[in-house]
Structure formats: structure tokens, C-alpha cells
Amino acid sequence: MSPIAVDLFSDTVTRPGPAMRRAMAEAETGDEQNREDPTVNRLQAMVAELLGKEAALFLPSGTMCNQVAFAVHCRAGDEILLHESAHPLLYEAGGPAALIGALLRPLPGARGLFSAEQVRQAIRPRVHYMPRTRALSIEQTANVVGGVCWPLAQVQEVCAAGHAAELVCHMDGARLLNAVVASGTAAADFAAPVDSVWIDLTKGLGAPVGAVLAGTRGFVEEAWVFKQRLGGAMRQAGIIAAAGIYALEHHVERMADDHEQARRLARGLAELPGIAVDADRVETNIVIFDVRGTGLTGEDFGRRTERSGVRFSVLGPTLVRAVTHLDVPPDGVERALSAARAALRG
Ligand SMILES: Cc1ncc(COP(=O)(O)O)c(C=O)c1O
Numbered sequence: 001m002s003p004i005a006v007d008l009f010s011d012t013v014t015r016p017g018p019a020m021r022r023a024m025a026e027a028e029t030g031d032e033q034n035r036e037d038p039t040v041n042r043l044q045a046m047v048a049e050l051l052g053k054e055a056a057l058f059l060p061s062g063t064m065c066n067q068v069a070f071a072v073h074c075r076a077g078d079e080i081l082l083h084e085s086a087h088p089l090l091y092e093a094g095g096p097a098a099l100i101g102a103l104l105r106p107l108p109g110a111r112g113l114f115s116a117e118q119v120r121q122a123i124r125p126r127v128h129y130m131p132r133t134r135a136l137s138i139e140q141t142a143n144v145v146g147g148v149c150w151p152l153a154q155v156q157e158v159c160a161a162g163h164a165a166e167l168v169c170h171m172d173g174a175r176l177l178n179a180v181v182a183s184g185t186a187a188a189d190f191a192a193p194v195d196s197v198w199i200d201l202t203k204g205l206g207a208p209v210g211a212v213l214a215g216t217r218g219f220v221e222e223a224w225v226f227k228q229r230l231g232g233a234m235r236q237a238g239i240i241a242a243a244g245i246y247a248l249e250h251h252v253e254r255m256a257d258d259h260e261q262a263r264r265l266a267r268g269l270a271e272l273p274g275i276a277v278d279a280d281r282v283e284t285n286i287v288i289f290d291v292r293g294t295g296l297t298g299e300d301f302g303r304r305t306e307r308s309g310v311r312f313s314v315l316g317p318t319l320v321r322a323v324t325h326l327d328v329p330p331d332g333v334e335r336a337l338s339a340a341r342a343a344l345r346g
Helices: 018-025 038-051 062-073 095-100 116-122 152-164 176-183 187-191 217-229 238-250 255-270 298-307 332-345
Strands: 055-059 079-083 103-107 133-139 168-173 196-200 211-215 286-290 319-323
Touching: 018 238, 038 055, 038 187, 038 196, 038 211, 038 238, 055 062, 055 217, 062 095, 062 133, 062 168, 062 196, 062 211, 062 217, 095 103, 103 116, 116 152, 133 152, 152 168, 152 187, 168 176, 168 187, 176 187, 176 196, 176 255, 187 196, 211 217, 255 286, 255 319, 255 332, 298 319, 298 332
Parallel strands: 079 103, 079 133, 133 168, 168 196
Antiparallel strands: 055 211, 196 211, 286 319
């Protein structure tokens, strides 16, 4: 088996480069749990400003941001509306049920999106024998459907429908900055309609650890309690926060390159016999394609491309995902396409 030279498994596989490591080594630190780490405090202030929110909280992961936000917003028995492909439903080990006692109510919808009308229809009447529909969650960008950007108007309409029924609106912004770069819409504009929002430092931004959750000062104070309760409070976390600051200062605009690589990859894959991909609809750094027409399963395809040193992730029996990022080499797309061609040859 060749070593993996082009890793398209996820944008989480990036490694901190020398300049980021230098920033980490030189970071000023303090006791983060006592709010005395100046680098963590600076990162939190930067993200609050970027997202147009009063305050922000550094957490070890995006998963913990979702869990903490839901814990603040909901009590046991409450219901959260979200898309049927959303991360908390598929990949957070049942956290909302296990940790909060909240129900996740999946909504269908093309390309990871749902509408204001769906929200209005889904909200349950306030009667004592029904769960209380308490919150909705928007995933920006929608991951497993292919990095799809929620248009600003749709975020606004969905949140207006939620707020009209006293729901709390949350944004899983794991890849919000990809949507910002792709659409030209400011992060604060996407975040304005929601009550809580977070960005991941470990995806397109390329930092090694952490995510930052933002909202009102009151929300963030409550979030501190759940951070502590879940064991997410840290000590000299400035070491890792410094990587996040470096990433926000150096790795945002360059995501346009990831998007261009994803488009090139999709166009190349579309030319291969038996591979189905909607290359014109690639908006950010994720390409989902179907290998059914090749006669291979996704697993077969993945195993064969790994032999050529290219790793994809397999999402379903014949569905494969590629994610572009900071560490994809300049010839990564060409190498991925030639690995795909070799896989089809057998
Ligand atoms: C849309 C989305 N939300 C949440 C997460 C969780 O983030 P983390 O890996 O930082 O826990 C991910 C990670 O892949 C994601 O893609």
C-alpha cells in the first residue's frame, strides 16, 4: 500500500505548519478555566467580533459546541429541528439524547436545506402531552450533501419562522467561513439571525484543536457552566488558541483555492465513465460523487485509490466524498483523478 500522498478524507486531516507552530510556541498563556489565559481571551474576542455577537467561548471541539449550545437552550424532553443529514443526528454519538434528554427531529429537504414553511409545519402545538419544540439548528455549510451554502435569505426566513414561535435558533458553523468565502456574505450577516453560532478551527482553517461558540453575554455565561460540567474547561490553552488566531489571520481567504480545487476535481470526475457527480453545483470544498455506474462499491473504489496514495471517504454503499483543504498538494487534484482512473481500470 502506498503512503497517502493526497488525503481527501476530510478537511480535518491538516497538520499545523511551521509558522502556526511558532505562534503556538510563543503564545502567552494563563489558566483558561479562570479566564486568565490572554491568548484564549483574545481568540474569543476575535470570534465574537467576526460573528457580530457579544461574547464567545473556546471549546475543545465543534461537537462540544453543539452539545453545550443545546444544553443551554433545551431541557429534557424538548425537541430540536434540524436537517436529516445534520451532524448532531449522525455523528455525535446520540449526545443530545444522552447528555441533555433532547429529541432531534429530522427534517427532509434537498441539498441539506429546509424551508421556513417546513419549520412552521413542524412546530408542535403547545399542549402538555406533546414535546416542546424548542430550537432549530442550521448547518452552514451542509456537510454530507456536498458543502452546500445556506443562502442568507433562507437563513433569515427560517430563523424568522422559528423566532415567531419562540424557538431558539442555532447555527453549526463548522464550515461557516467556507460559506463566507464562497458567497461574499459576511460571517456576521450569516450569524445575525441566529442566537448561537460556532466556527471550527480544525476544518478549513487548519488549526489542530478547538472551536469557538458565540452568542449573547448571557448565553455564553451559561455555556461556561456546561463547558465545565462536560469536562471541556482547560488550563494553559493559549498554546492551542494561538493556532486558531494564526488560522483566522492567515487561512480564511485561501479557502477560495480549496473551492477551486474541489470544482476542478468534480469536473474531472464527471468525465470518468460511471461516476455521477453534479460538478456545476460544487460551491465550497466538498465533492460528493456516486460510483454506482462503475460497478464498484464505494469501499472498492476507496481501497483501490488508496493503493495509488489517494484517500477518499466512503459515505454509503456507492457514495464517496472528497474534501479539499490546506494540505492538498498543488498537483493533488491531478493525482486524485489519475488514482480514480486507475481504480476504474482495476
Ligand atoms: C457540520 C459539522 N458539524 C460538527 C462537526 C464536529 O466538529 P468537531 O470535529 O470539531 O467535533 C463536524 C465535523 O466534521 C461537521 O462536519
